[in-house]
Amino acid sequence: MIQRVYHKELVFTDVEPSWGSHIINSLDVHGDVESACSRLHYNSVTKILWVRLMPTEIHACHQLWLRNENFNWMASGQLTLEELKALRILVGITIRTFKPPYDKSCKEPDLFIRPGEQRLPSVVVETGWSETYPRLQSDVDLWLLGGKPYVKVVMLLKWTLVEDSKVEGSIEVYSRDLTGIPARRQSEIVFPANQGGQNACLHLTRGELFGEVDTPGRDQNEVFNLSLDDLRAVAGNAMQHMRLSPA
Numbered sequence: 457m458i459q460r461v462y463h464k465e466l467v468f469t470d471v472e473p474s475w476g477s478h479i480i481n482s483l484d485v486h487g488d489v490e491s492a493c494s495r496l497h498y499n500s501v502t503k504i505l506w507v508r509l510m511p512t513e514i515h516a517c518h519q520l521w522l523r524n525e526n527f528n529w530m531a532s533g534q535l536t537l538e539e540l541k542a543l544r545i546l547v548g549i550t551i552r553t554f555k556p557p558y559d560k561s562c563k564e565p566d567l568f569i570r571p572g573e574q575r576l577p578s579v580v581v582e583t584g585w586s587e588t589y590p591r592l593q594s595d596v597d598l599w600l601l602g603g604k605p606y607v608k609v610v611m612l613l614k615w616t617l618v619e620d621s622k623v624e625g626s627i628e629v630y631s632r633d634l635t636g637i638p639a640r641r642q643s644e645i646v647f648p649a650n651q652g653g654q655n656a657c658l659h660l661t662r663g664e665l666f667g668e669v670d671t672p673g674r675d676q677n678e679v680f681n682l683s684l685d686d687l688r689a690v691a692g693n694a695m696q697h698m699r700l701s702p703a
């Protein structure tokens with residue numbers, strides 16, 4: 457684990473909750489794991505424990521994208537400066553405060569927005585290569601059921617390496633439906649760009665962004681757009697640093 461130079465993921469299945477939480481605790485305080493820039497994940501329902509080592513540029517590109525979009529919202533007048541400060545964007549922070557049966561779980565998401573003093577995020581973003589994507593999908597329930605009512609939206613970014621060092625990309629948005637069940641509500645192609653809609657956007661409401669935090673006098677159904685063209689720009693730049701290019 458310590459000597460890895462490139463991105464790698466270690467996956468362990470059928471890990472009982474009593475062991476899973478203990479292993480995560482041990483890894484979380486181990487300096488060598490921390491120095492490898494790891495992400496630790498354990499789902500106490502699926503009993504899958506996995507560790508991502510050495511995240512790459514592509515694993516981090518959405519961080520700049522979300523921060524830029526936040527500033528765009530303020531520049532357009534949708535957010536005040538104080539509201540912007542209240543939307544805390546954090547990366548790789550350990551989260552353990554899930555509801556049963558996910559209460560023994562642990563997640564270190566690639567990015568999340570935590571409004572105000574809320575104990576759990578309102579919006580979560582996770583990213584991965586196509587080979588690891590099923591694990592991200594299986595953890596949607598962990599977030600939207602184990603994190604209920606605080607976690608409102610989960611966004612999953614999938615990157616697929618194809619021939620000639622080209623990369624395809626897509627993004628899916630999940631939330632709870634009217635019955636409270638997690639469901640995919642939007643899916644968009646990032647790359648190839650010509651297969652995605654021009655000027656396409658993802659959509660979040662004020663209520664989803666601010667979660668359980670009250671914003672007096674504001675319309676909770678106000679829509680905030682996330683530009684896919686802006687995501688393509690930052691993702692394309694990240695790929696250049698990896699000697700890759702968009703499909």
